[in-house]
Amino acid sequence: MSGSAEAVPLLEVRDLATHFHTRAGVVKAVDGVSFSLRRGEVMGLVGESGSGKSITGFSIIGLIDPPGKIESGSIRLEGRELIGLPSRELRAIRGKVISMVFQDPLMTLNPVLTIGAQILLALEAHEKVSAEAGRKRAIAALAQVRIPEPEAKVDFYPHQFSGGMRQRVAIAIALLHRPKLIICDEPTTALDVSIQAEILAEMKELVAELGMALIWISHDLATVASITSRVCVMRHGKIVETGPVLDVLTRPQHPYTQSLLDSLPSRAKPGTFLARGGGVPDASPPARRSGASPSRGSKADASYFVIQDVSKLFQTPPGILRLLGQKLGLSQPSRGVQAVDSVSLTVPRGEALGLVGESGSGKSTLGRMAAGIYAPNSGTVRLEGEPVMGGGARPHKNTTRIQTIFQDPFASLNPRMSIGDSIAEGPIAHRIVSRAGAAEYVRQWLAAVGLDPTFASRYPHQFSGGQRQRVAIARALAMQPDVVVCDEPVASLDVSIQAQIINLLMRLRTELNLTLIFISHDLSVVRHLCDRVAIMYRGKIVEEGPAGQIYDNPRHEYTRRLLAAVPVLPTAPPA
Amino acid sequence: MKQASPLARFWNEFRESKVALAALVVVVLMIGVALLAPWIAPQDPYDLANLTLSDARRPPGYVGSGGFTHLLGTDAQGRDLFSAILYGLRISLQMGLIAGSLAFTVGVTLGITAAYLGGRWEAFIMRVIDLQLAFPAILLALVISAVLGQGKFQLIAALAAAQYAYFARTAHGAAAAERGKDYVEAAFSTPLPARRVVWRHILPNCLPPLIVVATVQVASAIALEATLSFLGVGLPVTEPSLGMLIANGFQYMMSGRYWISIYPGVALIILIVAINLVGDQIRDQVNPRLRR
Numbered sequence: 070m071s072g073s074a075e076a077v078p079l080l081e082v083r084d085l086a087t088h089f090h091t092r093a094g095v096v097k098a099v100d101g102v103s104f105s106l107r108r109g110e111v112m113g114l115v116g117e118s119g120s121g122k123s124i125t126g127f128s129i130i131g132l133i134d135p136p137g138k139i140e141s142g143s144i145r146l147e148g149r150e151l152i153g154l155p156s157r158e159l160r161a162i163r164g165k166v167i168s169m170v171f172q173d174p175l176m177t178l179n180p181v182l183t184i185g186a187q188i189l190l191a192l193e194a195h196e197k198v199s200a201e202a203g204r205k206r207a208i209a210a211l212a213q214v215r216i217p218e219p220e221a222k223v224d225f226y227p228h229q230f231s232g233g234m235r236q237r238v239a240i241a242i243a244l245l246h247r248p249k250l251i252i253c254d255e256p257t258t259a260l261d262v263s264i265q266a267e268i269l270a271e272m273k274e275l276v277a278e279l280g281m282a283l284i285w286i287s288h289d290l291a292t293v294a295s296i297t298s299r300v301c302v303m304r305h306g307k308i309v310e311t312g313p314v315l316d317v318l319t320r321p322q323h324p325y326t327q328s329l330l331d332s333l334p335s336r337a338k339p340g341t342f343l344a345r346g347g348g349v350p351d352a353s354p355p356a357r358r359s360g361a362s363p364s365r366g367s368k369a370d371a372s373y374f375v376i377q378d379v380s381k382l383f384q385t386p387p388g389i390l391r392l393l394g395q396k397l398g399l400s401q402p403s404r405g406v407q408a409v410d411s412v413s414l415t416v417p418r419g420e421a422l423g424l425v426g427e428s429g430s431g432k433s434t435l436g437r438m439a440a441g442i443y444a445p446n447s448g449t450v451r452l453e454g455e456p457v458m459g460g461g462a463r464p465h466k467n468t469t470r471i472q473t474i475f476q477d478p479f480a481s482l483n484p485r486m487s488i489g490d491s492i493a494e495g496p497i498a499h500r501i502v503s504r505a506g507a508a509e510y511v512r513q514w515l516a517a518v519g520l521d522p523t524f525a526s527r528y529p530h531q532f533s534g535g536q537r538q539r540v541a542i543a544r545a546l547a548m549q550p551d552v553v554v555c556d557e558p559v560a561s562l563d564v565s566i567q568a569q570i571i572n573l574l575m576r577l578r579t580e581l582n583l584t585l586i587f588i589s590h591d592l593s594v595v596r597h598l599c600d601r602v603a604i605m606y607r608g609k610i611v612e613e614g615p616a617g618q619i620y621d622n623p624r625h626e627y628t629r630r631l632l633a634a635v636p637v638l639p640t641a642p643p644a
Numbered sequence: 645m646k647q648a649s650p651l652a653r654f655w656n657e658f659r660e661s662k663v664a665l666a667a668l669v670v671v672v673l674m675i676g677v678a679l680l681a682p683w684i685a686p687q688d689p690y691d692l693a694n695l696t697l698s699d700a701r702r703p704p705g706y707v708g709s710g711g712f713t714h715l716l717g718t719d720a721q722g723r724d725l726f727s728a729i730l731y732g733l734r735i736s737l738q739m740g741l742i743a744g745s746l747a748f749t750v751g752v753t754l755g756i757t758a759a760y761l762g763g764r765w766e767a768f769i770m771r772v773i774d775l776q777l778a779f780p781a782i783l784l785a786l787v788i789s790a791v792l793g794q795g796k797f798q799l800i801a802a803l804a805a806a807q808y809a810y811f812a813r814t815a816h817g818a819a820a821a822e823r824g825k826d827y828v829e830a831a832f833s834t835p836l837p838a839r840r841v842v843w844r845h846i847l848p849n850c851l852p853p854l855i856v857v858a859t860v861q862v863a864s865a866i867a868l869e870a871t872l873s874f875l876g877v878g879l880p881v882t883e884p885s886l887g888m889l890i891a892n893g894f895q896y897m898m899s900g901r902y903w904i905s906i907y908p909g910v911a912l913i914i915l916i917v918a919i920n921l922v923g924d925q926i927r928d929q930v931n932p933r934l935r936r
Contacts, residue, residue: 442833466835473833481826485848494844495834541830548834 751811
């Protein structure tokens, strides 16, 4: 390569500003971002949601649609200005020189075309190829991203692939024209940790092998640390800190980077409040009504909350024609999916049990059966000897002593009810508070979860994700439960918000002496919060034990694989 | 941060479409004049003492024996057509709204109940409704009103029976989608009584698409009623709706006295088009795919 070409960086972004002109006003999504990228360099773009990291990526590849607009700045690719280029010329660059991989391959792959046909289309966008040559190239492209049996898989449709395989296909398409730069926007966020580890390793090899530059956009510091050499930390549309990844993560200069790192449960001692997480309110929750909780048995009572041999089979209910067919012996009943396969668990009073597994392991279904939302097909769930579900033709939940906190605070609150009504509804219906005392009760709970008590009359859309999760926690705890099932309560939150909610849960748990069942795919959060851990795999519990033992000395092969797949943050080298 | 209430935001967005705003003004205006007909109309068209046969079939602009101008002319009995249209609007709107609300109540109850119950009951209720949707509403309404006979209540029953299925279908679809959402599971996990979950949680969240269907169905109930009255199986002659006014003038169409049929027809068209335009705008606004 000549000396002059070496002097010009591959990509040079200067003072980039991308704004969105919305009904509510101008949103400065990217507000003066500058960085440059050398050939073959791997750079991470890290930030929480709304930091502008994805919009920076979209701006580079020229995919900003109204109401978004690149206001000012320059984006130079090998010295050539991309901003203001006619769309025809941009198209010649997009996919050929710069390509992009998105978070959800299910959204970016066309469901009605085979993978081979889609690869051919991507090829034809930039060069003339015959169908035969295109097919050969497609097979080679699939082989390159380690898809087994590429000759057969080339004729598959996207739905026939698993999530990890689909993302590999998306990467194969992005690599087709040997781009000089590939931008990956949260490419592993939707994937399980073990798949994520595979993709990360493969991506690293491919980048080295093909010598292309990579911009890896992610909210997850650990994945960024494991693939990139340099990192930019973004906040509010600006880059607050940039440098070699090891330096930034071990000796952060900017207080925001420091607070992001402090928010990670993996860096804190288990069971302690997360530093800088804050979120621990001063106010205490309102006192329990007297005699609400019969406290039989001691803390070590082994038969406190017992899940015994529960199974759940999901079947689509047969339609009339199918029923008729079954009666006549013409069709078979559908086999369905065995989500949970005779699982037993015992949780002593006051314990926090972590239920860990990858997607499809049945952990959420088990949690919903424990919470009395689903009736098990067989087996029982009992709290102090009393069954959670009442029998009959329509099984229904019998107790208010078990409550649930859901993953997505945007979906778990009724959008047409004020949060005060949402919190007060259950306690009023079950006479925990009188109708007259409800308003004061709601105010006390809002204060106890760290929200302004005057917010009671507001509606869910007026709150951020973290605030909504606080409301959901108040709603569950206002029922004065003994057991709380938390289904991924922090999975959809940014790390700093996640730290606040973890702190809040820890504090309320000790204050109210709650028994927790904490469902999560995130091993570090579970380790931080839980006393005991159960690992679920394909509907069964494969290993169960004290948290320390599971993490330090896993016995089951699956647990070992799971733990090995978790990306680890670099720690400071000894000074 | 100041946040407008959902209703205020909805109204601000609605106002942006000039066509929809104009249509809304027309609808409100028509409802207004229908309500105020006895005070606005120059003549009580159904008080026979007011009618003079010498004023019959006069063209628009004719100054009759009552001493006022017949803006839209007169009909075969010497009735002021403008007044007759105002009174006709009153009856048409009344029929449309009552039949629409009845169909709404029955249909939504059935649809949501089916979605909540699931299983065989859902299959049974929804298949019956599908079967009914396979018949044209006009045919069904014709048969029912022929069986029940003439009369206001019989017609309302016929209209509601012909239309509830659309509400049931929409309510079922919306409720089935809402039922699987986390906030409904949260309500069941509290646990709240099933009735409360259905009416306080599921129903309010199904309302947006139902309001859209309701506006369109009120318009089509009015059209359906006019058709039935035109065909003579609708309202009795003592309750002349717009449809009957059109029918009354029909025989004079060929003899150049166009106004007796045309003007009630124009009023009917304006009303239905305006209601549909308002409904279209609401549909666009509640459709998340069209949101900006």
